[in-house]
Amino acid sequence: MCGVVGYIGKGNAKKVILNGLKNMEYRGYDSAGIGLYNVVSGRYEHTKCIGDVSSLEKRLDDSTSHCGIGHTRWATHGRPTLSNAHPHISKAGRFMMVHNGVIENHRRLKQTYLTDFTLTSETDSEVIVQLIEQFSATEDAEQAIVKTLSLIEGSYAILIVDQETPNRIYALKNKSPLLIGRKDEDIILASDLLAMTEVAQRFAVLEDGTFAVIDTDGIRVYDRAHNAVTLEYEAVDVENWDASLGQEPHYMLKEIKEQPLVIRRQLDKYAPETTLDLPVDVIRMLRGADRIHLLGAGTSMHAGLIAKGFFENLCGIPTEVHIASEFAYHPPVISEKAVFILISQSGETADLRACLKALPRNENRILTITNVKTSTLAREGDTVLDILAGPEVSVASTKAYTAQISMLALLAAAVSGRFDAYREL
Numbered sequence: 001m002c003g004v005v006g007y008i009g010k011g012n013a014k015k016v017i018l019n020g021l022k023n024m025e026y027r028g029y030d031s032a033g034i035g036l037y038n039v040v041s042g043r044y045e046h047t048k049c050i051g052d053v054s055s056l057e058k059r060l061d062d063s064t065s066h067c068g069i070g071h072t073r074w075a076t077h078g079r080p081t082l083s084n085a086h087p088h089i090s091k092a093g094r095f096m097m098v099h100n101g102v103i104e105n106h107r108r109l110k111q112t113y114l115t116d117f118t119l120t121s122e123t124d125s126e127v128i129v130q131l132i133e134q135f136s137a138t139e140d141a142e143q144a145i146v147k148t149l150s151l152i153e154g155s156y157a158i159l160i161v162d163q164e165t166p167n168r169i170y171a172l173k174n175k176s177p178l179l180i181g182r183k184d185e186d187i188i189l190a191s192d193l194l195a196m197t198e199v200a201q202r203f204a205v206l207e208d209g210t211f212a213v214i215d216t217d218g219i220r221v222y223d224r225a226h227n228a229v230t231l232e233y234e235a236v237d238v239e240n241w242d243a244s245l246g247q248e249p250h251y252m253l254k255e256i257k258e259q260p261l262v263i264r265r266q267l268d269k270y271a272p273e274t275t276l277d278l279p280v281d282v283i284r285m286l287r288g289a290d291r292i293h294l295l296g297a298g299t300s301m302h303a304g305l306i307a308k309g310f311f312e313n314l315c316g317i318p319t320e321v322h323i324a325s326e327f328a329y330h331p332p333v334i335s336e337k338a339v340f341i342l343i344s345q346s347g348e349t350a351d352l353r354a355c356l357k358a359l360p361r362n363e364n365r366i367l368t369i370t371n372v373k374t375s376t377l378a379r380e381g382d383t384v385l386d387i388l389a390g391p392e393v394s395v396a397s398t399k400a401y402t403a404q405i406s407m408l409a410l411l412a413a414a415v416s417g418r419f420d421a422y423r424e425l
Contacts, residue, residue, distance in 0.1 A: 004189070032049055033071050034046065037068060069097075088128075103153070179192075295343065296343040340365060363382075
């Protein structure tokens with residue numbers, strides 16, 4: 001899963017962006033790149049590498065910049081090579097872009113609009129920046145980006161800078177996560193909250209189909225019809241987001257040791273004074289269900305297998321567990337009172353998002369259990385429960401898996417009233 005970071009402000013853009021990319025290394029990647037505005041040359045300059053962010057950092061000089069964009073790439077379209085690494089640069093060098101996601105119609109766009117142009121990479125992403133430059137021949141930069149936005153299909157978190165307006169970043173978002181964080185005059189954009197906790201005091205989530213213009217004067221956000229959108233900010237809660245290794249030799253051991261802390265955190269929130277206190281609407285929704293469908297991928301699906309026993313044995317509610325990738329394309333017959341519980345550590349699981357299309361909407365029947373309350377699944381479901389595990393950097397899940405199971409146990413206890421979950425946990 002790729003990661004993007006952008007920054008504009010009074011601080012050192014290189015330092016902010018590199019720290020943000022390092023904090024997202026757990027997502028996995030095979031190449032990295034950064035584009036920074038050089039005040040001496042008066043232009044954006046970029047550096048790429050195959051390998052990790054520390055290798056990228058060694059390639060950078062000591063120049064200071066106050067605006068830039070960065071990227072870590074996991075190869076999908078094209079091999080892990082320097083030409084395929086981001087940022088991508090437009091033909092004449094005016095625009096620079098980083099992209100997380102997949103452009104599903106990139107071949108058709110190339111055949112329609114770029115027939116006389118040879119791409120410099122094998123990626124789907126490069127089509128975007130070349131289209132923007134082509135449209136900018138007759139439109140201003142903002143109009144060229146909006147026109148490109150109207151044509152591309154798929155998932156994307158895109159950051160773009162323009163040599164002609166150096167203190168400005170354009171951002172486009174659809175399906176792939178993208179957040180905006182602020183602190184005084186500093187503005188940071190990232191695909192993960194973890195990338196901005198060292199900089200931002202408050203953050204907002206960009207919605208699908210939105211387009212943002214960020215500069216030293218502030219932030220403007222528009223929807224697909226170019227209507228203004230108001231952002232809703234919330235405080236960055238860094239208490240549960242410590243991703244430092246501390247004194248441990250590796251993250252997996254650190255996260256194994258954090259499991260008791262995570263469960264205590266859940267009890268403090270959901271069982272204050274030893275009495276279960278979960279949202280009333282969630283309890284009412286489950287008590288009225290004639291069947292529960294638990295949906296997850298990988299580890300989360302296995303948490304659902306354990307929870308099946310909770311709901312059937314304690315609550316007496318027939319429960320089915322589904323692998324999300326199968327459910328999305330072969331959904332079962334759904335009863336009128338069925339409730340769906342989507343289990344996802346990140347809240348961005350693509351297979352679960354596909355499942356949402358097959359689920360009944362406009363009814364309070366979809367509960368998301370996730371570790372990221374700002375995630376897409378948390379916002380697209382009817383209601384959400386945060387497992388409060390904090391960042392899980394290790395690829396092999398430990399504390400998040402345990403937290404999913406304990407959260408589902410608390411939920412079953414609240415619905416059934418049949419065991420003392422506080423004492424057991």
